[in-house]
Amino acid sequence: MKIFDPKLKQRPGRYLAQVSLATLSLVVLLWAAELLSGAAVPQAVLVAAIASTAFVLFISPRRDNARPRRVIGGHAIALTIGGALAAFTGTPWGQDLVSDVPMLFAVYAAGGVGLSMLAMAATDTEHGPAAGTALGVVAHSFSWALIGFVAASVLVLAAVHGLLRSRLEDLD
Numbered sequence: 290m291k292i293f294d295p296k297l298k299q300r301p302g303r304y305l306a307q308v309s310l311a312t313l314s315l316v317v318l319l320w321a322a323e324l325l326s327g328a329a330v331p332q333a334v335l336v337a338a339i340a341s342t343a344f345v346l347f348i349s350p351r352r353d354n355a356r357p358r359r360v361i362g363g364h365a366i367a368l369t370i371g372g373a374l375a376a377f378t379g380t381p382w383g384q385d386l387v388s389d390v391p392m393l394f395a396v397y398a399a400g401g402v403g404l405s406m407l408a409m410a411a412t413d414t415e416h417g418p419a420a421g422t423a424l425g426v427v428a429h430s431f432s433w434a435l436i437g438f439v440a441a442s443v444l445v446l447a448a449v450h451g452l453l454r455s456r457l458e459d460l461d
Contacts, residue, residue: 296460304460311347314449318442334428335435338364338421339442345418346450350457354416357447359409363416364443367405368436371426374401379431401427 297304318339342364346355353359374397377383387394405423409415422439429435450457 294460300458303458307347307350307457307460310449310453311343314343314347314446318445321441334421334425335439338367338418338425339439339446341418341421342416342443343446345416346446347457348460350450350454351459352461355450357451359414359416360447360450361443362412362414363409363419364422364439366408366412366414367419367423368426368439370405370408371401371423372431372436374427375429375431378427398424398427 342360345352346360349355378387378397387397402420402423406415406420409419426435426439
């Protein structure tokens with residue numbers, strides 16, 4: 290039983306470099322979000338989804354899940370479906386419905402994730418971390434700033450990955 294990947298011992302600099310790139314990208318994105326909003330980003334689920342995308346792009350940069358079509362497309366689908374459902378709950382009728390039926394929110398949030406998963410599978414844009422984006426957007430009230438933060442974060446991560454992909458290796 291091995292605790293550490295044998296490749297780590299052979300190329301520790303590669304591991305450190307790629308994880309540092311992911312970390313630096315996230316620092317810049319979160320710093321920008323803090324500057325734009327005036328406060329720390331409270332949407333923990335969305336931040337986790339973005340961090341998970343960074344993991345995929347910088348730990349497994351050559352895998353199918355790191356292709357731009359899947360990264361950008363998966364998050365775009367999740368933002369669209371999650372945003373539509375969040376916009377619905379922002380209406381007076383939607384607010385009444387969710388507050389009157391306590392268990393409805395769980396069904397509603399899970400449904401948003403399920404619909405996003407189905408749409409990603411149907412369009413060949415499967416990207417696991419985007420499921421977290423769908424959940425995060427559904428769980429929070431609709432906000433263009435939130436949609437913009439996630440979209441910009443995904444595009445920045447995809448751009449950094451695209452620029453450096455020829456120098457990145459799969460570490461898994």
